[in-house]
Amino acid sequence: MAEQLLKVRGLKIEGRSDETWNQIVNGVDFELKKGEVIGLIGESGAGKSTVGLAAMGFTRDGCRISAGEVEFDGINLVNASAKVKRELLGKRIAYVAQSAAASFNPAHRLIDQHTEAPVQHGVMSKAESEADGMELYRKLRLPDPENIGFRYPHQVSGGQLQRAMTAMAMSTRPDLIIFDEPTTALDVTTQIEVLASIREIVEEFDTAAIYITHDLAVVAQMADKIKVLLKGDEVEEADTRTMLSDPKEDYTKSLWAVRSFQRPQKPYVQTGQTPVVSVSNVTAAYGKVPVLHDVSFDIHAGRTVAVVGESGSGKSTTARCITGLLPPKQGHIEFDGEALPLDYRKRNKMQLRQAQMIYQMADTALNPRKTIGELIGRPVQFYMGLTGKEKRKRVDSLLEEIELEPSVYYNRLPSELSGGQKQRIGIARALAAEPKFIICDEVTSALDQLVAEGILKLLAKLQDELGLSYMFITHDLATVKSIADEVVVMKDGRVVEQGPKDDMFKPPHHPYTDLLLSSVPEMDPDWLTNLLKERGVDNIGDAAVGKM
Amino acid sequence: MNIFIAIVLWLAAIAAAGWVFRFVGQKVTGNKPLFRDMSYGVAVGYILAAVLLVWLGWSYVLSRSPDQTIANKYFFLGKAVEGFLLFAASAWAFRIFGRNVGSAGTRKLFRSMPLTASFGILTIIIYAIVAIFAGAIAPYGQEEILGAANVVPGGNPAMGGNPDYPLGTDQIGRDILSRLIYGAQNTVGIAFATTVLAFLIGATLGFLAATLGGWLDQLLSRAVDVLMAIPSLIFALLLMTIASAWAGSEKGLLTFYMVVIIAVIDSTRVFRLARAVGLNIVVMDYIEAAKLRGEGMGYLIFREILPNATAPLLAEFGLRFCFVFLTIASLSFLGVGIQPPLADWGTMVRDLAQFINFAAFAPQVASAPLLAASAIALLTVAVNFVVDWMLHKSSGLKE
Numbered sequence: 039m040a041e042q043l044l045k046v047r048g049l050k051i052e053g054r055s056d057e058t059w060n061q062i063v064n065g066v067d068f069e070l071k072k073g074e075v076i077g078l079i080g081e082s083g084a085g086k087s088t089v090g091l092a093a094m095g096f097t098r099d100g101c102r103i104s105a106g107e108v109e110f111d112g113i114n115l116v117n118a119s120a121k122v123k124r125e126l127l128g129k130r131i132a133y134v135a136q137s138a139a140a141s142f143n144p145a146h147r148l149i150d151q152h153t154e155a156p157v158q159h160g161v162m163s164k165a166e167s168e169a170d171g172m173e174l175y176r177k178l179r180l181p182d183p184e185n186i187g188f189r190y191p192h193q194v195s196g197g198q199l200q201r202a203m204t205a206m207a208m209s210t211r212p213d214l215i216i217f218d219e220p221t222t223a224l225d226v227t228t229q230i231e232v233l234a235s236i237r238e239i240v241e242e243f244d245t246a247a248i249y250i251t252h253d254l255a256v257v258a259q260m261a262d263k264i265k266v267l268l269k270g271d272e273v274e275e276a277d278t279r280t281m282l283s284d285p286k287e288d289y290t291k292s293l294w295a296v297r298s299f300q301r302p303q304k305p306y307v308q309t310g311q312t313p314v315v316s317v318s319n320v321t322a323a324y325g326k327v328p329v330l331h332d333v334s335f336d337i338h339a340g341r342t343v344a345v346v347g348e349s350g351s352g353k354s355t356t357a358r359c360i361t362g363l364l365p366p367k368q369g370h371i372e373f374d375g376e377a378l379p380l381d382y383r384k385r386n387k388m389q390l391r392q393a394q395m396i397y398q399m400a401d402t403a404l405n406p407r408k409t410i411g412e413l414i415g416r417p418v419q420f421y422m423g424l425t426g427k428e429k430r431k432r433v434d435s436l437l438e439e440i441e442l443e444p445s446v447y448y449n450r451l452p453s454e455l456s457g458g459q460k461q462r463i464g465i466a467r468a469l470a471a472e473p474k475f476i477i478c479d480e481v482t483s484a485l486d487q488l489v490a491e492g493i494l495k496l497l498a499k500l501q502d503e504l505g506l507s508y509m510f511i512t513h514d515l516a517t518v519k520s521i522a523d524e525v526v527v528m529k530d531g532r533v534v535e536q537g538p539k540d541d542m543f544k545p546p547h548h549p550y551t552d553l554l555l556s557s558v559p560e561m562d563p564d565w566l567t568n569l570l571k572e573r574g575v576d577n578i579g580d581a582a583v584g585k586m
Numbered sequence: 587m588n589i590f591i592a593i594v595l596w597l598a599a600i601a602a603a604g605w606v607f608r609f610v611g612q613k614v615t616g617n618k619p620l621f622r623d624m625s626y627g628v629a630v631g632y633i634l635a636a637v638l639l640v641w642l643g644w645s646y647v648l649s650r651s652p653d654q655t656i657a658n659k660y661f662f663l664g665k666a667v668e669g670f671l672l673f674a675a676s677a678w679a680f681r682i683f684g685r686n687v688g689s690a691g692t693r694k695l696f697r698s699m700p701l702t703a704s705f706g707i708l709t710i711i712i713y714a715i716v717a718i719f720a721g722a723i724a725p726y727g728q729e730e731i732l733g734a735a736n737v738v739p740g741g742n743p744a745m746g747g748n749p750d751y752p753l754g755t756d757q758i759g760r761d762i763l764s765r766l767i768y769g770a771q772n773t774v775g776i777a778f779a780t781t782v783l784a785f786l787i788g789a790t791l792g793f794l795a796a797t798l799g800g801w802l803d804q805l806l807s808r809a810v811d812v813l814m815a816i817p818s819l820i821f822a823l824l825l826m827t828i829a830s831a832w833a834g835s836e837k838g839l840l841t842f843y844m845v846v847i848i849a850v851i852d853s854t855r856v857f858r859l860a861r862a863v864g865l866n867i868v869v870m871d872y873i874e875a876a877k878l879r880g881e882g883m884g885y886l887i888f889r890e891i892l893p894n895a896t897a898p899l900l901a902e903f904g905l906r907f908c909f910v911f912l913t914i915a916s917l918s919f920l921g922v923g924i925q926p927p928l929a930d931w932g933t934m935v936r937d938l939a940q941f942i943n944f945a946a947f948a949p950q951v952a953s954a955p956l957l958a959a960s961a962i963a964l965l966t967v968a969v970n971f972v973v974d975w976m977l978h979k980s981s982g983l984k985e
Contacts, residue, residue, distance in 0.1 A: 382877070404872055405872040405893070407894055417879060471879075
């Protein structure tokens with residue numbers, strides 16, 4: 039058996055809040071051999087990132103390692119001196135953060151940031167490191183590897199930046215790299231190429247890695263073994279294949295089962311029925327930059343239309359056109375057969391009330407200085423004219439509808455709620471206007487899978503009870519599968535394909551739909567390998583999109 | 587000994603002591619992380635702080651020396667040390683008082699309050715009481731001319747003081763203590779009114795510009811740019827000269843003009859801040875949601891934007907108050923602000939300014955103009971302490 043590179047034993051971490059130390063990681067153990075990849079998974083707040091950082095002997099401000107050992111190649115990092123750590127970090131242990139865009143210094147060129155660590159640690163000279171950087175860029179299949187390093191971070195795309203960051207972590211040929219959710223912020227098609235290149239380069243240099251993510255399908259592709267964390271506790275650890283085929287603990291099973299929620303396809307809409315919302319031939323532009331070209335689709339009563347596409351495909355812009363925030367240049371929008379004024383300022387209260395919106399980031403969609411009662415009470419008062427006791431009664435019934443206890447939550451501020459609860463408040467605020475139609479803009483993409491499933495179920499229940507129509511904007515095809523009745527696929531501001539869900543998930547597809555569908559990671563650990571074989575290494579992600 | 591050689595020797599000694607301090611610390615504590623990871627610069631910093639503290643203590647001892655020439659040399663430093671200790675002690679006592687008296691809410695507030703904030707609050711309370719009840723507290727009237735002129739502060743007859751006038755009298759024989767107390771009423775009251783007015787104008791227009799954008803934003807912002815391009819004190823001086831011609835002998839009217847002029851000039855700074863903060867808030871989804879609900883401009887500005895902009899505006903309020911206060915004092919010092927015989931701290935500093943020349947040999951005499959100056963300084967510091975603390979609380983920063 040090979041020598042263990044990293045040994046973490048009984049690791050306990052405390053965080054300071056309200057003047058006391060609270061334990062946030064309650065004893066985690068794991069070992070990592072050279073060249074081995076461990077996946078840490080769990081919901082937000084499970085302590086994944088905290089454990090990942092502690093593997094470098096580092097804790098965030100306001101946290102401390104209270105017990106346990108982190109032994110890297112025989113050196114105990116918990117009580118190592120600053121000098122010893124400085125020798126290791128950035129040289130033998132590297133870190134890849136979730137948001138490459140926020141982690142690169144926007145004022146320096148990529149290659150200058152790339153060479154910093156090797157030069158600082160005396161591994162290579164600046165010229166050697168630059169040449170090596172280009173080699174790494176080529177290995178990671180970045181376009182134009184000789185010159186891309188001379189660009190600034192804002193001049194390359196998100197997926198490319200994430201790969202440049204992986205190259206930077208590799209620049210000193212470390213023994214251990216910690217990947218903290220490196221693909222979470224990326225589109226599915228971009229995610230694939232980042233995953234493929236990370237896996238390839240980790241294998242090539244025989245680097246050990248800790249891969250932190252909340253996406254099971256992703257970790258299945260990357261890791262040799264998986265460790266599941268829940269609220270700072272270790273749930274179970276096993277070899278990837280064993281873990282996927284035969285999870286032991288109930289919690290793990292529930293994580294595995296999340297993706298199974300699916301509503302049956304509703305009967306097709308009869309022709310001749312007046313749609314609730316009808317978008318016809320809409321063309322829109324931001325200033326002079328055109329973003330939507332001739333977009334048309336209908337949304338019928340009690341149906342969910344999912345609008346799918348990558349970022350920049352015009353999904354959210356379509357929503358802005360419907361709400362009137364961005365009046366289209368051409369085309370018109372009908373509500374119940376009547377044309378709506380294109381600018382929201384020209385719409386009357388009744389028209390505004392009928393179409394409501396739920397936002398992706400509940401954090402920015404709820405005024406942080408207002409209590410839940412005020413947030414939901416405002417539309418009740420504004421549209422229904424209810425005040426005093428009647429308003430309170432209505433708010434209470436809305437809170438019950440979204441499955442939150444009114445007496446507990448009425449006086450809370452948004453900051454005192456969890457992400458899923460905030461999103462429920464967003465739903466209640468939309469419901470308070472008693473609308474016919476709700477636009478859901480990526481409502482579940484910022485949430486953990488279990489929480490997201492709860493929100494989807496709630497939306498489905500409300501639709502059945504109140505006969506609502508939804509326009510569901512998302513880039514996640516699993517969500518589409520579970521909730522949509524009809525699907526609209528968008529690319530570059532155009533509708534590529536549309537139709538009932540069942541038809542859309544059955545071949546034949548439009549080539550772009552096909553690419554999107556096949557890019558969604560599956561729980562099968564061989565999925566990525568097979569996909570790469572099928573498409574060929576040079577024909578994934580951006581490259582594949584570009585060829586269309 | 588040459589002063590440069592002395593400085594170099596001192597620095598060398600401190601540098602060496604820093605190294606020794608760290609080395610000994612490592613050996614004695616068995617290499618505890620505090621000493622192990624201490625950088626050399628930090629170690630020198632500790633030593634430097636210790637040396638300064640010792641010097642301060644020794645100087646204080648000298649300021650109490652029976653030999654008048656030595657004591658005079660260290661007079662102000664001694665007073666400063668005494669003042670600092672007195673303020674610290676009273677702030678500490680006030681905090682203890684706050685922790686044990688009052689509702690559960692205020693007690694909880696005091697429990698997590700830093701000493702600086704409790705000092706600030708105490709000072710502001712005292713200033714407010716003094717300003718409101720000036721007529722009852724002051725021993726004499728602010729315009730009352732008493733018998734003796736130029737009585738030295740301190741109330742010690744041997745030094746030229748008079749126990750009837752503990753802080754002395756000015757050149758025409760008015761009691762300085764009484765004028766300080768009335769000055770609180772005039773200066774602080776007017777400064778407060780001016781700052782509030784500046785905020786009303788600046789914040790409303792700033793939020794309006796941020797929300798509406800377009801030509802209104804351009805118009806307001808460029809107008810503000812023009813006003814800001816002119817040095818503010820000179821501009822205020824210019825306008826005040828015009829205003830005094832308009833007001834003629836109406837002194838109340840002139841004060842009103844001064845409030846408006848300073849408020850308008852200072853509102854330009856508030857406008858910029860409010861607009862910048864507002865721009866960050868109007869892009870939030872909750873503003874979009876409110877717009878799509880069909881809410882009016884008033885609701886948007888005062889119910890959606892304002893609550894989220896209070897923290898930076900509050901910080902600015904504290905600073906702005908101090909600047910306004912100093913502007914009024916400066917204008918009064920220059921003779922166009924608050925008009926005599928009304929007592930005002932700025933005017934008092936100007937009137938007694940020449941006594942500062944006595945600082946070297948008769949520090950008691952020289953302290954006369956410094957009394958009003960320190961009244962200004964104390965309030966400025968206190969307001970900023972409180973604002974810092976409020977900011978810290980509202981930003982939710984930990985430790």
